[in-house]
Amino acid sequence: MTMASSTESASRMNPEALIAAVQRLRTEIGKRIVGQDHVVEEILMAMVAGGHALLVGVPGLAKTLMIKSISDAMRLDFRRIQFTPDLVPSDITGTEILEEGANGARAFRFVRGPVFANIVLADEINRAPPRTQAALLEAMQEHSVTAAGQTMRLPEPFFVLATQNPIEQEGTYPLPEAQLDRFLFDIRVGYPSETEEVSILRATTGRGGARIAPVFDADEAIALQRLVRELPCADVVLQYAAQLVRASRPADPRAPQIVKQYLRWGAGPRAGQALVLGAKASALLAGRAAVAPSDIQRVALPVLRHRVLLNFAAEAEGVDAERIVQALVAAVPAPSSALSA
Numbered sequence: 001m002t003m004a005s006s007t008e009s010a011s012r013m014n015p016e017a018l019i020a021a022v023q024r025l026r027t028e029i030g031k032r033i034v035g036q037d038h039v040v041e042e043i044l045m046a047m048v049a050g051g052h053a054l055l056v057g058v059p060g061l062a063k064t065l066m067i068k069s070i071s072d073a074m075r076l077d078f079r080r081i082q083f084t085p086d087l088v089p090s091d092i093t094g095t096e097i098l099e100e101g102a103n104g105a106r107a108f109r110f111v112r113g114p115v116f117a118n119i120v121l122a123d124e125i126n127r128a129p130p131r132t133q134a135a136l137l138e139a140m141q142e143h144s145v146t147a148a149g150q151t152m153r154l155p156e157p158f159f160v161l162a163t164q165n166p167i168e169q170e171g172t173y174p175l176p177e178a179q180l181d182r183f184l185f186d187i188r189v190g191y192p193s194e195t196e197e198v199s200i201l202r203a204t205t206g207r208g209g210a211r212i213a214p215v216f217d218a219d220e221a222i223a224l225q226r227l228v229r230e231l232p233c234a235d236v237v238l239q240y241a242a243q244l245v246r247a248s249r250p251a252d253p254r255a256p257q258i259v260k261q262y263l264r265w266g267a268g269p270r271a272g273q274a275l276v277l278g279a280k281a282s283a284l285l286a287g288r289a290a291v292a293p294s295d296i297q298r299v300a301l302p303v304l305r306h307r308v309l310l311n312f313a314a315e316a317e318g319v320d321a322e323r324i325v326q327a328l329v330a331a332v333p334a335p336s337s338a339l340s341a
Helices: 001-010 015-030 037-048 064-074 089-093 135-142 194-206 216-229 235-247 257-262 269-285 293-304 312-317 323-330
Strands: 054-055 076-083 094-100 105-112 119-123 144-147 149-154 159-164 184-188 263-265
Touching: 001 015, 001 144, 015 037, 015 064, 015 216, 037 054, 037 064, 037 159, 037 184, 037 269, 037 293, 054 064, 064 076, 064 119, 064 159, 076 089, 076 159, 089 135, 089 144, 135 144, 135 159, 149 312, 184 269, 184 293, 216 269, 235 269, 235 323, 257 263, 257 312, 257 323, 269 293, 293 323
Parallel strands: 054 159, 054 184, 076 119, 119 159
Antiparallel strands: 094 105, 144 149
16 A cells, blocks of 8 residues: 555544545435435444344335445445245355366365345345344354354454334244344334425436445444444443343333333343444434433434333233333433533
8 A cells, every 4th residue: 555545544534534424425325215314324323333233114115225225325245135934044154065176176165145245135034934044143243154164254344234024924933032132223114204205206206216426435334333432431321321221121120110011021231232332323423522311312212122022911002112112211310410511
């Protein structure tokens, strides 16, 4: 690398330039995606925090297009896996094939599967059987794949962005709690407003979609993840995150009544890690140099709603996890000293 290119690379890696690049990323995605600002923001927060995201929404809400648009705005290797009931683990991780060389000798060669990419779109992940879903577990947690007797590292950065349809249950397999816990965020994709829907109709029934220019590369994504880790977080904010997680457990004496009444199990320690990392990403993307309790509150829903287990009473009375998390945030007091910081 020449001195000039090294200087240019360093200038691209300073915090101000990286945050400005994220703003350009938002602009590029907005060329193709109308509305859904909070969904795009939460996906970006999960990615800069180094985590995976699950997008849950009914068909036709552009979940797959949203993920594809984000990948188009980044100079990263992208692969899409369409999950189906007949998908097997080797379709994801790869398989060995027997090859014959020029001298007639035969040897096995491992052909890498689509999981060997920077961004992996797991489309309709709940349509594959548990054995195939489990093939993603090591990749999501360890960023590696064990196959053909060896462990292979996945390219960095590595993100799994999965979609799930909540209304069709026939031919689907619910994700086990262990796999759900691997997702940093559970993001809910709702219907657009009337104005946004008109804009969608105008954009998608014309001559063609907008072209997205890539603004991000792998080095910049890794540098952003490093910035998130380095962002300071006061002890009172860490304690607030821990109190929220602990209050989600029905056996905890400080758990609010709605938790004791409607939850079988609360969130584990990984939820606290996700709260802090998500809050750091929230602060960084907002251009702030420290984490505030409001950042913890901002990410509480996508972090906690898939990590609490409802009991029969909640299901019978139509109480969902979102309502419980909102009540939990209202019940646990935020540190006022950090709010004014």
